[in-house]
Structure formats: C-alpha cells, structure tokens
Amino acid sequence: MTSLLTTDRFAAAARAAGATAPDSVLTEVGTELINRWSEPQRFYHTTEHLAACLELVGDEPAVALAVWGHDAIYDPTAADNEERSAVLTAELLTECAVPVAVIEEVTRLIRLTAGHAVAPGDRNGALLADADLAVLAAPWPDYVRYVAAVRAEYSHVPDDLWRIGRSTVLQSLLALPTLYHHTPTLESPARTNLHRELSSLTPTPPPPTG
Template identity: 85%
Template sequence: MAAETIPLTADRFAAAARAAGATAPDSVLAEVGTELISRWSEPQRFYHTGEHLAACLDLVGDEPVVALAVWGHDAVYDPTAADNEERSAVLTGELLAECQVPAPVIEEVLRLVRLTAGHAVAPGDRNGALLADADLAILAAPWPDYVRYVAAVRAEYAHVPDELWRVGRATVLRSLLGLPGLYHRTPELESTARANLHRELASLTPAPPD
C-alpha cells in the first residue's frame, strides 16, 4: 500500500523553514507558505501542481533544506518561458529572506533549485541527489501513470503545435536519456524510467521507411 500523502499546508512549509533556521515570526512563515501554495495552484498547471509538490516533499522526507528547494523549484511556472528555474530561484531567495532563513542555507536552496534545470548531479552531492531523484520519480511510474503524466505536461503546452511539441519533447527525452544516471539514491528505478523514456521517444519519432 502506498504511503499516505501528508497534507500540503502553509504549516508544512513553516515547519521546514523553522528546521532550516528561519527566525521570522510565525505569521510571516504562514504568509510565505500560503503564497507558495497559491503559486503551485495556478490554472496553467496540469502536472506541476500541488500534487507534484506534495509527492516530492514526501520523497525527500525530513530534510529541511532539500524540502525548501522542493517548495521553490517550480514556484514560477510559465510554459511559454525558458527561464522558469532561474526565476523560481530568484523568487525563492526573496521569500526565504523574508523568513529570515540564514544566508548559507538560502544559497544552498537556490543552488538546488537551479539544479533542476538539467538534473545533473555531481558525485557526492547528497542534497542534489535527493532532490533530483524526487523530481524525476514520475519517470519510473507504471506505464499508465506515466502516460497520464505526459498528457498533463502536454496540456501545459497546449499553445505549442503538435509537430513542435514532438520535436521539443523528443529533445527533452534525449537529454534525460543522456544523463549518466537518472537516479542516485534510488537506482532501482533506473531501468523502468529508461524504458518509459525510450517508449515515449519511439512514439514521437517517425518509423524509418522500409
């Protein structure tokens, strides 16, 4: 039986911020948590929603610095833009400063947020490995769930014509397949994820003529 998802609340953000050293009043932490939940609930989101946020938080567990990076990693999500990770990092830095999180912690959180642009994790980067594994966990889902994930991402890019979507999506898939490893702390997911990626890529690529 799958573990029950912990509710996504402003208190959950506040707990992570406090554990990471935030010293602002509770009211400030509550306001920031509420703002983040509001951002994750925007109407242009179909996959990058509070459900994805909660799933990632559950996976990183009791790691407050990584949890703050999870809260921030898609805080800005505009499917028409190419700099969401950087804009998310800037916003996250501003919000954590409001929470009076120590500067070295903010620096690490922002490094992690930016890492999600390509999910390339250096050897020994424990925090990066934990975040990347959580963010990419969906790739190893059973095929029907994976198909629903792809459909949700496609809905976010409804403004993109089908042909351009296929080209762009194939580029993303090849980039992921080009990583030395998709998972660092959960390597047992690797084979399923790569099979899913190859299967989707094949569906996007015309078969060669006989």
C-alpha cells in the same frame, strides 16, 4: 496527498532551516507558495507534484525548501522558470529570515533542476533530482497520464514542435549517466519509459519503393 500541503508544513521546514521570522510571515509565505502551485496553467506541476516530492525527500530542511521553491514560477511559454523560481525563493526565504548559507544552498538546488545533472557526493542534489524525476519510473499508464498533463501545459505548442521539443528533453535525460542516485531500482523502468515515449515521437520511415 495534496491535503498534506499546509502553511504549517512549510513553516516547519523553514523553522528547521533556521528561520526566525514571526509565524505570521511564515504563514504568508507558505500561502503564497501554495497559491503559486495552484495556478490554472498547471496540469502536472501542481500541488500534487509538490506533495509527492516532499514525501520523497524526507526531513532535510534545505532540500524540502528547494522542493517548495523549485517550480514556484511555472510559465510554459518561458525558458527560465528554474532561474526565476530560484530568485523568487531567495526573496521569500529572506522574508522568513532563513540563514543566508541555507538560502544559497536552496537556490543552488533549484537551479540544478534545470538539467538534473548531479555531481558525485552531492547528497542534497541527488535527493531533489531523484524526487523530481520519480514519475519517470511510474507504471506505463501513470507515465502516460504524466505526459498528457505536461502536454496540456504546452497546449499552445503545435504538435510538430511539441514532438521536436519533447524528443530533445527525453534525449537529454537519457544522456545522463545516472537518473537516480538514491533509488537505483527506478533506473531501468524509467529508461524503458523514456525510450518507449521517444519511439512514439519518432516518425516511422516509409517503406522502400521500387
């Protein structure tokens, strides 16, 4: 799937969104984004995840550009990756001479991925959120591999703190009224996986004594 990631693919999305910069600029920006998604600290948030999301969102230009930018900055030690990715993407799309209104929509969508809460009627937000969370509904062995890849990205975090942090993430996802807006058939398997992982992170209380 990652073989589908080319600078031409980025350029096509940028052109569809109204970019007017020369082809050489679009190629340069596309190369920078692919290089960022290929950084060594990434185990899940890689070009494979990027390619999978692009396949799921289809041809909507603003959503496709948001996919390209939503994890353009990924530092597992930082808490503001979405915001920094939004700012960077705005700068890169400005270089591409993408219309300002489109850039504003792209950055709004990137910021939405910080919590994946989608307002009613937000079609673009629903497309992006569904694609970004699609892995949660994967068959259990694939889901386990996804979790292991995320854990590898957070290898600097001790196990006890990982369990606390990961549990918080899972609980926030389970608290969303709806995980999927365009693909409701994913809702049940995703919630089953989330509950199963959350249970594995919760210590079993000792049996009563006396």
